[in-house]
Each structure stands twice: as structure tokens, then as C-alpha cells.
Amino acid sequence: MRAFRDQxxxxxxxxxxxxxxxxxxxxxxxxxxxxxxxIYRTSVRDDLDxxxxxxxxxxTAALTFESPQDAQETLASLRARPSLxxxxxxxxxxxVFARYARPGGPSQCPPxxxxxEIVTAGSxxxxxxxxLGDTRLGTLYFQYDLxxxxxxxxxxxxxxxxxxxxxxxxxxxxxxxxLRRLISDPIVGLxxxxxxxSQTKDYGIRAxxxxxxxxxxxxxxxxxxxxxxxxxxxxxxxxxxxxxxxVQERTAELRQSEERFRAVAETANDAIISANREGNIIHxxxxxxxxxxxxxxxxxxxxxxxxxxxxxxxxxxxxxGRYLTTREAHIVGKTVELTGLRxxxxxxxxxxxxxxxxxxxxxxxxxxxxxxxxxRQAEEALKRQTAELARSNADLEQFAYVxxxxxxxxxxxxxxxxxLLERRYRGKLDAEADEFIGFAVDGATRMKQLISDxxxxxxxxxxxxxPAPSDCETVLLNVLTNLGLxxxxxxxxxxxxxxxxxxxxxxxxxxxxxxxxxxxxxxxSSQPPQIHISVLRVRTEWVFSVSDNGIGISLEHRERIFxxxxxxxxxxxxxxxGIGLAICKKIVERHGGRIWVESKPGQGSTFFFTLPAxxxxxxxxxxxxxxxxxxxxxxxxxxxx
Numbered sequence: 001m002r003a004f005r006d007q008x009x010x011x012x013x014x015x016x017x018x019x020x021x022x023x024x025x026x027x028x029x030x031x032x033x034x035x036x037x038x039i040y041r042t043s044v045r046d047d048l049d050x051x052x053x054x055x056x057x058x059x060t061a062a063l064t065f066e067s068p069q070d071a072q073e074t075l076a077s078l079r080a081r082p083s084l085x086x087x088x089x090x091x092x093x094x095x096v097f098a099r100y101a102r103p104g105g106p107s108q109c110p111p112x113x114x115x116x117e118i119v120t121a122g123s124x125x126x127x128x129x130x131x132l133g134d135t136r137l138g139t140l141y142f143q144y145d146l147x148x149x150x151x152x153x154x155x156x157x158x159x160x161x162x163x164x165x166x167x168x169x170x171x172x173x174x175x176x177x178x179l180r181r182l183i184s185d186p187i188v189g190l191x192x193x194x195x196x197x198s199q200t201k202d203y204g205i206r207a208x209x210x211x212x213x214x215x216x217x218x219x220x221x222x223x224x225x226x227x228x229x230x231x232x233x234x235x236x237x238x239x240x241x242x243x244x245x246x247v248q249e250r251t252a253e254l255r256q257s258e259e260r261f262r263a264v265a266e267t268a269n270d271a272i273i274s275a276n277r278e279g280n281i282i283h284x285x286x287x288x289x290x291x292x293x294x295x296x297x298x299x300x301x302x303x304x305x306x307x308x309x310x311x312x313x314x315x316x317x318x319x320x321g322r323y324l325t326t327r328e329a330h331i332v333g334k335t336v337e338l339t340g341l342r343x344x345x346x347x348x349x350x351x352x353x354x355x356x357x358x359x360x361x362x363x364x365x366x367x368x369x370x371x372x373x374x375x376r377q378a379e380e381a382l383k384r385q386t387a388e389l390a391r392s393n394a395d396l397e398q399f400a401y402v403x404x405x406x407x408x409x410x411x412x413x414x415x416x417x418x419x420l421l422e423r424r425y426r427g428k429l430d431a432e433a434d435e436f437i438g439f440a441v442d443g444a445t446r447m448k449q450l451i452s453d454x455x456x457x458x459x460x461x462x463x464x465x466x467p468a469p470s471d472c473e474t475v476l477l478n479v480l481t482n483l484g485l486x487x488x489x490x491x492x493x494x495x496x497x498x499x500x501x502x503x504x505x506x507x508x509x510x511x512x513x514x515x516x517x518x519x520x521x522x523x524x525s526s527q528p529p530q531i532h533i534s535v536l537r538v539r540t541e542w543v544f545s546v547s548d549n550g551i552g553i554s555l556e557h558r559e560r561i562f563x564x565x566x567x568x569x570x571x572x573x574x575x576x577x578g579i580g581l582a583i584c585k586k587i588v589e590r591h592g593g594r595i596w597v598e599s600k601p602g603q604g605s606t607f608f609f610t611l612p613a614x615x616x617x618x619x620x621x622x623x624x625x626x627x628x629x630x631x632x633x634x635x636x637x638x639x640x641x
Contacts, residue, residue: 018169044144045124063130124144185210269287272367280301293343470506470509472513494517531546
């Protein structure tokens with residue numbers, strides 16, 4: 001098969017056509033021979049059937065009168081048919097009644113068979129009934145020799161096959177010659193053009209189109225391909241020329257860039273050091289000279305361990321070898337803090353940014369090193385200041401607590417005696433004295449309230465109660481119970497969404513929520529207060545909101561209201577010390593959250609505060625409304641009681 005594939009196309013066409021023509025003509029000859037043989041056998045059978053009817057008709061009398069002699073004479077007339085080998089007449093009881101055999105033929109008749117035709121090798125065996133009217137008298141048997149006729153026909157068929165084969169060869173030669181001119185020659189010409197293009201690289205060569213068939217289409221496609229290649233080659237040549245120009249320009253730019261890099265590296269304040277894969281220094285800038293004290297001549301060619309304390313040498317070699325083997329980077333591509341060693345033996349803290357780069361010569365490393373001694377000293381100073389500030393804050397909180405607690409008793413005594421003076425001497429002195437006593441009583445009362453509020457404010461940071469799971473539903477119920485009378489008197493309606501359980505100080509959560517609800521009731525408008533509490537899950541935070549329909553707050557006062565003892569209104573309009581929102585801010589910040597307000601004058605206010613939440617479940621990140629798909633509940637003053 002491989003040898004056939006390697007033959008030229010014209011020879012393969014000749015072989016294919018010859019084989020195809022021979023097979024087609026041979027099959028046609030076989031069909032003709034088979035048809036002729038069937039016709040011949042049919043004619044022989046018909047002839048024997050006619051002869052059998054004649055013999056059977058002539059032997060009915062002999063069988064009827066049991067005259068074998070007459071039957072024998074009838075069979076003797078069959079000598080005129082040399083191809084009839086044997087004829088037998090059987091009685092109705094299958095006994096041989098008469099027999100004829102050609103000289104040299106069989107010696108006896110075969111057993112009688114049912115009426116049938118049997119074709120054996122070269123013979124036709126025929127059994128036919130002998131009847132008279134509807135009565136069967138016996139059976140007639142003929143054995144006919146087909147061999148001579150078959151031999152003659154075989155010679156005829158051989159001649160036919162030979163003629164067919166010769167005709168097939170002639171047809172194949174004619175067709176192959178024609179196909180060679182139509183197919184092979186154009187393809188060979190196309191191959192020669194392709195070989196010429198391959199050898200000369202001349203894409204202007206074109207193949208000659210000789211036909212309009214598929215081969216012609218192939219020639220057109222070949223010529224079109226050459227045209228495209230010629231056009232593309234021209235473009236590539238132009239692109240190559242342009243690329244060479246760009247390479248030259250890029251080379252010049254790289255040279256300039258290298259010069260600029262060297263200038264930057266040499267003038268940089270930071271140390272810039274490069275090393276090869278053996279860990280030896282190959283570049284050392286002026287910043288490195290200033291940082292470590294070695295000149296470039298002293299450092300280049302030395303191992304990197306030159307600039308690090310000896311206790312780090314083993315770890316450096318292990319990490320360096322691990323990176324070269326596995327590319328497992330612990331500090332490559334990162335900025336880390338390490339310790340450097342100067343030429344004079346002193347150590348100093350440094351920031352190291354290490355990068356690796358690869359060229360044909362191998363892997364190299366570049367480090368940018370910055371002396372952070374000043375930063376470390378600043379950090380230490382900041383730590384000391386922070387610790388000092390923490391101690392100062394703790395002392396201030398302790399002082400505020402102690403001062404507010406210790407001032408309670410003398411202030412209570414002043415207030416009591418001033419109230420006693422007011423009761424005993426009201427109307428006994430002049431009106432101005434009564435007014436002065438009233439001022440003193442009012443001042444003492446306000447001072448007592450301020451000190452009480454200050455004590456409350458200081459206790460936020462000193463509360464011994466640790467954060468624990470706190471159900472905000474229970475917190476709100478506690479608040480509404482505490483404010484039951486206030487809610488009923490003001491006609492306030494408090495609604496809320498389902499509230500979560502948070503990790504918080506329960507009593508401070510009650511204080512926080514109660515201050516916000518009280519604030520909404522206090523600064524109400526002419527309409528009954530409408531207060532709504534909701535919550536939203538935003539990633540790792542709960543965002544609570546307390547909305548009201550009160551008087552609102554101007555933009556410039558939104559930060560001021562959270563400062564301790566800051567008031568926006570006089571005491572006659574809205575009583576209080578101005579510490580409630582400051583306490584709220586301190587509670588929220590103590591729990592790691594933040595608090596703010598959004599409001600417009602006359603359009604109510606919404607106070608927001610956040611509390612930490614557990615990490616969200618997988619697939620539930622982002623903004624999630626905690627109250628989604630849950631029923632909003634409403635609490636009114638009656639329900640609060």
C-alpha cells in the first residue's frame with residue numbers, strides 16, 4: 001500500500017482505471033455467464049420434461065398390462081440421445097420395471113425419489129410420475145450428462161472473459177491517457193510551479209490554468225495564495241525595515257534609560273544593591289556607601305553576608321538556596337524590616353525591598369535598602385507618648401469619677417441648706433433676696449445634675465461588665481418599660497424591625513437606646529413623636545438607625561451635639577445638661593463602632609450607630625438587610641405598660 005501511495009499520479013490513475021474497468025467488465029461477464037448458464041439449464045430441463053412426457057405416455061400401456069418388454073423397447077429409442085446416461089421405469093411399488101443405460105453407464109438404477117430435479121457435479125437427475133388419468137402407474141427417472149456441454153460453454157466463457165479483459169485494458173489505457181491530460185498534467189504543472197517558488201522564493205510565479213474544473217479551481221486558489229503571500233511578504237519586508245528602525249530607536253532609548261537609571265541609582269538616598277545567583281554583589285551605589293560605610297571597590301564581588309550580622313548568615317544561605325531551587329519566596333517581592341551591619345561593626349534597622357529578575361545570563365537580585373533608625377526612634381517615642389496618653393486618660397477618668405463622686409456629698413449639703421433657706425425665709429426678706437436664693441437653689445440643683453451626669457459619663461469606661469450576647473429585642477423592651485410614663489404622656493409611637501443579638505454590654509446598650517429614644521421624644525415637633533428603629537447588616541457590622549419626626553438639626557451642628565455638655569437650645573425650652581449624646585458616642589466607640597446623624601431642620605432626624613457583627617456566612621456578603629422577610633412590630637405607650 002505504501003509503494004502504491006508513492007507512485008506518480010498518472011501511474012496511480014492508470015492502475016486505478018485498469019483495476020476498476022477490469023472489475024466492472026469482469027462482473028458484467030460473470031453476470032452474463034450466470035444468466036446464460038441458467039438459460040441453458042432451463043432449456044435442458046424443459047427438453048427433458050418434454051421427453052419424459054413422451055416416454056411416460058408410451059409406457060402407460062406396458063405398466064398397465066405389466067409388459068416389461070414393451071417398456072424396454074420404448075426406452076431403447078433413447079439411444080438417439082448420447083447425453084442421456086440412464087433411464088429407469090419404476091412400478092407403483094418402486095420396483096425397477098425397465099431400464100436403459102448408455103454403454104459405460106451405471107450398472108443399476110438408483111432408489112426411487114419423490115418427483116424432483118437434482119443437479120449434481122456434471123449431471124441432472126430427473127424423477128417424473130407416470131399416470132393414466134388420475135391413477136399413478138409408476139415413476140420415470142432420467143440421468144442427463146451435462147459435462148460435455150459445460151466444457152464447451154466453459155471454453156466459450158473463457159473466450160468471453162479474455163475479450164472482456166482485453167477490452168478493459170484498452171478502455172483503461174484510453175481513459176488514463178485522457179485523464180492524464182485533464183488531471184495529471186495540470187497537477188504536475190502546479191507542483192513544478194510550487195517547487196520553483198520554494199527554490200527561488202519568487203512569489204510572482206503563477207500556474208497556468210488549463211481547465212475550469214476542480215483542478216482549475218485549485219490552480220486559481222494556488223495563484224491567489226501566491227498573490228496573498230507576495231502581498232504579505234511585501235508587508236513583512238516593510239515591517240522588518242520598520243522594526244529595525246524601531247529596534248535602533250529602542251536601543252538608543254534603552255541606552256538613555258540605562259544612563260538615567262545609573263544616574264538615579266547613584267544619586268538616590270537609599271542604598272541600591274544588586275547581586276548574582278551566587279549571592280555576590282555586582283552593583284553598589286553611593287547610597288549603599290553612605291549606609292554601610294564600604295566603597296564600591298570594597299563591596300563589589302563580596303558576598304551579601306558582608307552587610308548582615310553573623311547570626312543571620314545561615315538563614316540567608318538557606319533561603320537563598322531554597323529560592324533558586326524551588327522559587328519559594330519569603331522576602332522576594334516584599335518589603336521587610338531587617339538588621340544591617342556597617343563597616344564599623346555597628347548594627348542598624350533597615351527596610352529591605354527585594355526583587356529578582358532574569359536575563360540570558362541567569363537570575364539576579366536587586367535590593368533597595370533604607371535606614372529606618374530615625375523612624376524606629378520616632379515609633380518608640382510615639383509608643384511612649386501613647387502609653388503616657390493612655391495613663392493620662394485613665395487618670396483623668398479616675399479623677400472625673402472620684403471628683404464627681406466626692407462632690408456629691410458637699411453639693412447635696414449646699415442644696416439642702418439652700419432649699420431650707422428658701423422654705424424658711426421666702427417672703428421674710430425682700431424680693432431681691434428671694435430671687436438670689438432661687439438662683440442659688442437652681443444653680444446648686446443644676447450643679448448636682450451636671451456632677452451626676454459626669455459620673456454617669458465616667459462610668460461608661462469603667463464599667464466592669466464584660467460584653468456578652470445581648471438580645472436587642474430585650475434591650476428595647478427594657479427601654480420602653482423604663483420610658484412607659486414618658487411615652488404615654490407624649491403620645492409617642494415606637495416601631496421597630498426585628499433586632500439582632502449582638503456582643504455588647506447589656507446595661508450600656510439599654511442606656512444607649514434609652515438616650516436615643518428619649519432624645520427623639522424631647523426634641524419633638526408639634527406632631528406626636530413617631531420613632532422607628534431598624535437595623536442593616538453591612539459585611540461585618542450591624543448598622544442601627546433611630547428615626548424620628550422631630551424638629552431636626554442643622555448641618556453645622558451635627559458634630560457639636562456629640563460633645564459633652566454642648567447644648568443647642570436654652571434650658572427653658574429643652575431641659576438637660578447636654579451629656580446624653582456624648583454618653584451614646586462613648587458607649588458606641590467603646591464597643592468598636594461609630595455614631596452619626598443625618599437630619600434637616602423641620603424634617604426629623606435619623607441617628608445611626610454601628611456595632612461589630614460576626615463574619616457573614618458564605619454567599620451572604622455585601623449589604624444584607626437583617627429585617628428582610630421578617631415582620632415589623634409596633635410598640636405604643638399602651639403596649640409598653
